[in-house]
Amino acid sequence: MKVAIIGGSGYGGVELARLLHNHPYVELTQIISHSQAGTVFSEVYPQMTQILDEPMVDFNIDQLAADVDVVFLATPSDVSHRIVPEILKEKIKCIDLSGDFRLKDPALYQSWYGFENTAKDYLNQVVYGLSEVYQAKIEGAELIANPGCFPTAGLLALIPLVQAQVISTQSIIIDGKTGVSGAGRGLSLNVHFAEMNENAKAYQLGVHKHIPELEQELSEKSNDSIKLNFTPHIVPMTRGIMMTSYTDLVSEQSADDILDIYRSYYHNQPFIRIRTNDQIPSTKEVYGSNYCDIGFHIDRRTNKLIVVSVIDNLVKGASGQAIQNLNIMAGLDQKTGLNQLPIYP
Numbered sequence: 001m002k003v004a005i006i007g008g009s010g011y012g013g014v015e016l017a018r019l020l021h022n023h024p025y026v027e028l029t030q031i032i033s034h035s036q037a038g039t040v041f042s043e044v045y046p047q048m049t050q051i052l053d054e055p056m057v058d059f060n061i062d063q064l065a066a067d068v069d070v071v072f073l074a075t076p077s078d079v080s081h082r083i084v085p086e087i088l089k090e091k092i093k094c095i096d097l098s099g100d101f102r103l104k105d106p107a108l109y110q111s112w113y114g115f116e117n118t119a120k121d122y123l124n125q126v127v128y129g130l131s132e133v134y135q136a137k138i139e140g141a142e143l144i145a146n147p148g149c150f151p152t153a154g155l156l157a158l159i160p161l162v163q164a165q166v167i168s169t170q171s172i173i174i175d176g177k178t179g180v181s182g183a184g185r186g187l188s189l190n191v192h193f194a195e196m197n198e199n200a201k202a203y204q205l206g207v208h209k210h211i212p213e214l215e216q217e218l219s220e221k222s223n224d225s226i227k228l229n230f231t232p233h234i235v236p237m238t239r240g241i242m243m244t245s246y247t248d249l250v251s252e253q254s255a256d257d258i259l260d261i262y263r264s265y266y267h268n269q270p271f272i273r274i275r276t277n278d279q280i281p282s283t284k285e286v287y288g289s290n291y292c293d294i295g296f297h298i299d300r301r302t303n304k305l306i307v308v309s310v311i312d313n314l315v316k317g318a319s320g321q322a323i324q325n326l327n328i329m330a331g332l333d334q335k336t337g338l339n340q341l342p343i344y345p
């Protein structure tokens with residue numbers, strides 16, 4: 001398969017380049033850059049010296065049509081909805097890492113993302129690329145909306161429970177923590193060393209763009225209209241997402257019952273690892289890998305089931321899951337090119 005990356009000079013772009021380098025069936029033919037076309041990729045990212053020494057190129061639809069089967073868009077929000085229709089017309093498949101196509105209700109883009117989606121007609125055909133949950137739909141997709149990093153970890157923890165109807169859908173509270181690379185490579189005060197080092201900050205309470213995404217997908221799986229609380233925190237680490245979900249059990253459940261729900265839902269899913277015996281995963285245990293690790297604790301005093309799920313935001317939360325989706329679309333083993341083990345310590 002010939003693939004291109006749009007948004008090459010960002011963190012999602014370089015992580016795609018790193019992972020695709022070891023993919024046996026992919027040829028990366030173009031890295032497209034809005035701001036640095038003509039610059040050699042390894043000059044922007046010296047760790048790619050003697051690996052990717054070609055210059056990045058401008059977006060050119062004719063060149064794409066001649067050269068590429070699948071495009072990864074690793075662009076900020078409010079970009080891909082403007083260019084995806086043009087790319088799809090050339091029969092090139094698109095995997096969009098941004099949020100531009102994740103929400104099914106077009107009205108929600110203005111309120112949560114602050115832009116008007118100009119490709120509303122495509123919201124009916126886009127497939128939400130949560131790989132383990134929508135595998136069958138992903139197989140035939142032309143356009144994938146790769147899930148957000150927080151939703152990936154949160155939904156993988158909660159969908160099996162909601163579907164099994166063992167938790168209340170009206171009292172879900174999620175506490176999210178993210179590493180700084182989640183904010184992308186652009187400079188901003190929030191990620192300034194003195195602002196974030198030895199510091200933890202909650203942000204965007206009640207207005208974060210991942211709230212409607214979490215609600216949309218959990219509502220779909222429960223046939224209920226779910227409203228939930230989600231608060232993200234930025235903490236001083238480079239990579240990693242931890243989602244701690246507080247849920248109310250609606251019936252008596254043992255730890256083995258909960259384990260059975262997860263094991264049967266994720267039967268044969270290579271990237272989901274369910275922890276047993278109250279073992280709670282930490283972000284370093286998935287660092288650099290495409291795994292999502294899930295651990296849980298039942299608090300008998302309060303009848304709450306507390307679930308902790310962790311991913312690497314740049315791998316399972318972005319570029320790794322995008323490649324997992326490419327593999328599913330191409331009929332390959334999901335693990336192709338994604339066999340990196342976590343880097344620990």
Ligand SMILES: NC(=O)C1=CN([C@@H]2O[C@H](COP(=O)(O)OP(=O)(O)OC[C@H]3O[C@@H](n4cnc5c(N)ncnc54)[C@H](OP(=O)(O)O)[C@@H]3O)[C@@H](O)[C@H]2O)C=CC1
Nearest residue numbers: 007009010011012033034035074075098182184185313318
């Ligand atoms: N970082 C993360 O953990 C995750 C990120 N995502 C999503 O992936 C996307 C990329 O994120 P990330 O790589 O971190 O962000 P970065 O800010 O690191 O990179 C985005 C890149 O997009 C390109 N770009 C910027 N403005 C425009 C524009 N107006 N038109 C076209 N291209 C533009 C730039 O590259 P160039 O100039 O070379 O084109 C820029 O480097 C975002 O939508 C983000 O929400 C999803 C999950 C996790």
Ligand SMILES: CC(=O)N[C@@H](CCC(=O)OP(=O)(O)O)C(=O)O
Nearest residue numbers: 097098099148149178182183234
């Ligand atoms: C630290 C930080 O700013 N994190 C980003 C994570 C989201 C992101 O960048 O991208 P996706 O929506 O595509 O997952 C945020 O909270 O907006």
